Amino acid sequence: MTPIDSLGDLWDRLLGAQPDPPPLLVLATALVALAVVSTRVPWRIGRNAITIAHEGGHALAALLTGRRLHGIRLHSDTSGLTLSAGRPTGPGMILTLLAGYVAPPLIGLAGAWILGGNRITLLLWVAVALLLAMLLMIRNAFGVVSLVITGGLVLGVSWYAPPQVQAAFAYTGVWFLLLGGVRPVLELQRLRARGRLPESDADQLAGLTPFPAFFWVLVFALVNLLTLLVGAALLAGPLLTDAGLTA
Template sequence: MEILSEVWVRVLPVDAPEVEARSLLLAAAVALAIVVIGPLWRLARLGVTLVHELGHALVGLACGRSFTGLVLRADASGHAVTRGPERGAGRALTTWAGYPAPAIAGAAAIAAATWGWAAPVLTLALVAAAAALVRARSWLTGSVTLAVTAGLGLLWWRGDDAWQAWVLIVAGGVGIVGAWRHLGAVAGSRSPTSDPAVLAWLTRVPAAVWNVSFALACGAATWFAGSRLWALWPGSLL
């Protein structure tokens, strides 16, 4: 019973944290450093790709498709294998979900941190990462997913409320900026297997339109995350 009590405490939300201005500035600086420093970004973008692929998988499951495999590659590309009808709304929604996923997840992480919901969100993220680990189909995929799962587990079990919130703010910022970087890369791609190209094939709507829809979704997530951080800023009237 004691262990169940310990687990339950780590799942419950807490009061919204009081964050100092210097703590927010430090979080922003760390997130920016991760995205702009080459060696750090090469590692972090694998995490962004993982979230991208899990976006495909989760929406696919919601649309009645089955999630059977996950592959990450050294060039930060990836593939989530879902099985179901070759065409139709479910396939289109599953394909669309990848590029906005890191920005949406990042905004959700930042909102959770500002509302005191870091612990429940970390619990859900840990469950999702553990489930993805079972679907890994390469050594790199397994290594990245295991590292993410271990990091989430350590933060969930050992991190205090303030530390969990701070890490979620950093991770959320990396996810949002990473989503924009990935979107910039695909916008200039002519690959027939890219998500926009597949969506164009599925729907007969030009790939450029789908790129705009990705940008709108990422923009909405960015605005929402920014509004939450502004509300958290000491002295804010929001």
């Protein structure tokens, strides 16, 4: 870690661009994220990060639409709950419900855009700031522990790790958000088909709109797949550049 002797050094470190990552790092981190999403035990652990993003999406949408946010709960089974008050119908409630499943890949897309400018440290510090803001709204012990561990890990990497480790960590995290947003939608429909999620976001949206729950599952899936494609294109820039230079 480079010592920071002044506020100017801190600002330069935060906003400064890091060197282009090796194409192999971009590919390797994508494969690591795909492996975590595709395998049972790593997904069971990593899904907590997807839940944090999911509930954060609900919370942000509630605030932006003028609803009163009462709190967020994260559970050890990787489920979560965001409580807000306001009109039980209308655009605000619809957008709040819609935001959950699409939030992880959209956050990943924003991260991919930041990484496209090689602002790796900036991305990590933005993530820490968002986790701290969300921590203020957590209303259960497991949620507090989850946010503290996740935020502490990101802060530790951003502050102490060398640039190569920061890059690997940031790219893996963004790939995971992009890829990890797709699997929960598939799990949602599978559980709905078994009658195990009668109050899912999709079913609640069906109760507020003329469209059936399966329509909203398709909306989640299409948004997340499109976001994955756009985010992957942004992240794969070094790979495409390298291929063009060696062609």
